Amino acid sequence: xxxxxxxxxxxxxxxxxxxxxxxxxxxxxxxxxxxxxxxxxxxxxxxxxxxxxxxxxxxxxxxxxxxxxxxxxxxxxxxxxxxxxxxxxxxxxxxxxxxxxxxxxxxxxxxxxxxxxxxxxxxxxxxxxxxxxxxxx
Numbered sequence: 001x002x003x004x005x006x007x008x009x010x011x012x013x014x015x016x017x018x019x020x021x022x023x024x025x026x027x028x029x030x031x032x033x034x035x036x037x038x039x040x041x042x043x044x045x046x047x048x049x050x051x052x053x054x055x056x057x058x059x060x061x062x063x064x065x066x067x068x069x070x071x072x073x074x075x076x077x078x079x080x081x082x083x084x085x086x087x088x089x090x091x092x093x094x095x096x097x098x099x100x101x102x103x104x105x106x107x108x109x110x111x112x113x114x115x116x117x118x119x120x121x122x123x124x125x126x127x128x129x130x131x132x133x134x135x136x137x
Contacts, residue, residue: 014039030065048087051094066091
């Protein structure tokens with residue numbers, strides 16, 4: 001979906017308000033260490049998809065906490081924003097951070113494997129060069 005600059009501002013405003021609410025207003029310990037990665041607000045501002053991330057072992061607990069706290073978050077958000085309507089909040093897990101971490105780990109393993117094979121190739125060349133110099137003597 002194409003986004004205008006005003007829509008990007010609305011999305012960012014929603015993200016900042018929700019992150020602030022989680023940080024200062026909500027006391028549910030299950031919602032600590034949750035990062036709001038982005039928001040997508042519909043053009044009529046009736047729905048807001050909120051993308052979040054946390055540790056993989058906490059996915060279910062955080063999803064449950066969001067389902068219980070969504071009404072409170074929505075009412076606090078309505079007070080902070082001057083929108084005509086308070087959007088329905090849909091909390092969606094953003095697995096892109098986990099995917100990026102998995103890719104980074106795979107790249108590190110591959111780099112280490114390449115480095116090890118380069119060292120092995122150098123050692124083999126050195127051994128071959130030493131064997132040739134001994135044969136000349």
